[in-house]
Amino acid sequence: MGTWGTGDVDVTIDLVAGAHRIVVLTGAGISTESGIPDFRGPNGVWTKDPAAARLFTLQNYVADPDVRTRAWQTRRDHPAFTATPNSGHDALVALERTGRLLALITQNIDGLHQRAGSDPDKVIEIHGTVHEVECLRCADRTTMLSALDRVAAGESDPACLICGGILKSATISFGQALHERTLRRAVTAAAECDLFLAVGTSLTVHPAAGLVDLALEAGAPVVIINAEPTPYDEDATFVIRERIGAVLPALVGTAEPGGRTA
Ligand code: NAD
16 A cells, blocks of 8 residues: 555645535445455455355345355354444544535445444445345345344245245345435435545446546546555546555544544
């Protein structure tokens, strides 16, 4: 990662301080310091085990009861249920409290922004949440915990209690369309912002990554904070290759000695 205190960080601090309609797009990289691995970073789930991606394909999930059984078995161990927010999440809460955060769009499913204290109305979870389950037939939603209790009680593939349909975590799998209303909110925010921060995302998953294009088209400066290069680096106003938990508090002016470090 780059050197702390580079010119880009200093200029970005001024950009953040001067903006009034900031949109932040976060990805898995903001939660790695909470112990949740990303997908494509050096220690990413898929970097280490490319076959794991199969579990996340809607088509396989629907077609194959064994895939569902495996998904439910591994779900209980998902680090999102025990992880706590880190200083990156905290910094975005502080930014919101300045009244200048238009929206916090996240690709993450871990709920850590809300646990850190971000206003749930500001958080747009474009890839859903692992804390709920949804019926693929009637769209009824219940808590993940209640589904996991049924799995613990012996149901290998718990069905919807309303209609008997297939239940799945309320996350967007590959091959599954994003919820239209949620995507629309994200698109509107990206098109209306006066500063767009992309934090901890490889910007390779669409339509999420395309939100950067919308901000650019709207004339907003775009700052990418990510350890590794992204396809949008050339278009960005600034690219900061720093550890998110360290750089984000500095960008929003909340870096304090003794503050949460990870
Ligand atoms: P990604 O795995 O494709 O990319 C994450 C990026 O973050 C990488 O480029 C990596 O270099 C960078 N990064 C990791 N830790 C960092 C740190 N501490 N400081 C700076 N940079 C860091 O993630 P993505 O773009 O969000 O796409 C992955 C998809 O997987 C998303 O749809 C998301 O829903 C899902 N996912 C979510 C979680 C979660 O909820 N925490 C975890 C894994 C995957």
